[in-house]
Amino acid sequence: MGRNNRTIPVAVLGVACAVGAVLALADVETPIRVILTPMFLFVVPGAAVVGLLRDRDPLSALTVGAAASLAVNVVLAEAMVLFDAWSPRAGVATVGILSFFLLVIRLLYRGNAPAERGTGTR
Numbered sequence: 001m002g003r004n005n006r007t008i009p010v011a012v013l014g015v016a017c018a019v020g021a022v023l024a025l026a027d028v029e030t031p032i033r034v035i036l037t038p039m040f041l042f043v044v045p046g047a048a049v050v051g052l053l054r055d056r057d058p059l060s061a062l063t064v065g066a067a068a069s070l071a072v073n074v075v076l077a078e079a080m081v082l083f084d085a086w087s088p089r090a091g092v093a094t095v096g097i098l099s100f101f102l103l104v105i106r107l108l109y110r111g112n113a114p115a116e117r118g119t120g121t122r
Contacts, residue, residue, distance in 0.1 A: 017043050024092040037088075041095055045069040048102035052109070072098060 020036025021044075022028075046062075046069030053061040076094055080086045 013039075013043065021092055021096055025089055027089065037092065040092065041073055042069050044099045045072040045095055045102070048099040048106070051106045052102065054110075 016036055017040040020033065020038075020040035023030060023033040024037040024040070046065035049068040050061045050065035053064060072095065076091055080091060
């Protein structure tokens with residue numbers, strides 16, 4: 001699948017995740033929230049980590065992204081239970097902020113990298 005063929009599904013997934021976060025933060029009771037909010041919680045941290053590993057093997061990057069997403073959610077839930085501060089809205093906000101910081105790190109770290117690998121001569 002080429003890069004142009006992935007743009008539309010990635011955009012739809014991003015919008016669905018953003019809608020899930022907004023529904024959770026605004027505390028809107030709707031049946032679609034049950035689907036979109038967990039989608040946000042599981043996809044966004046993993047996508048942020050995969051963005052940092054974009055020049056690795058795709059299967060390895062997806063595996064590490066899924067593991068990182070699971071780890072972020074489990075550690076956050078454990079911390080909220082441990083400190084008796086359970087709040088789904090705070091969890092969604094924390095996952096969003098952490099993922100935003102990972103995106104900033106990606107932009108700062110990869111900002112000066114060449115656009116295409118293997119452009120040098122042998």
